[in-house]
Amino acid sequence: MNTKGMTLTELLVALTFMLFLTATTFSFASFFNRSQYEYQSNTELTNDARQIIEKMVWGHKLSTQTNRRGIAEAVTGTIVSPTQFSYNDINGVTHTLRLNNGTIEYQRGNGQAWTTLLDANGALAYDSTKYTTIINFSPSANANSVLIKVIVGKNILGRWSYGSAATQVFYRNA
DSSP, X not given: OXXXXXXXXXXXXXXXXXXXXXXXXXHHHHHHHHHHHHHHHHHHHHHHHHXXXXXXXXXXXOTTOSSOOOGXXXXXXXXXXXXXXXXXXXXXXXXXXXXXXXXXXXXXXXXXXOEEEEETTOSSOOOTTTEEEEEEEEEOSSTTEEEEEEEEEEEETTEEEEEEEEEEEEOTTO
């Protein structure tokens, strides 16, 4: 019996074990990399949703105005539709927020130009196969407040990732 080498069977078993170990290592690395990417995407989208709610609640600073007048500064508010909300500030100015073809927009005063608060598509033509933005204004139990829900989605490598934020805003000047 020769004890200086390995038999073909021992070599095949060792090779199979090495192949299994290598495949497991690469699978784990791939899974970890994808999980990290998905977590980062979800965090980014959740931050986008949170930031848009902050702009709606506290107001969007325009170069033509001295004060930010968000929903929190409202005297009264009206839900025009689930995707559009109008409110009046202490100076009697009407502010309107709406979802327009995937873009969240703000208007200060009737007849004024609309300002984009969130364009999920990055100022390109809106593509619903790559991005989705949902906003919902709904009444709350308190007549001097409104519930706001924002969901932002993005199709990344064939899978949808979503971030969302919601809050109830009370009118400070009601």
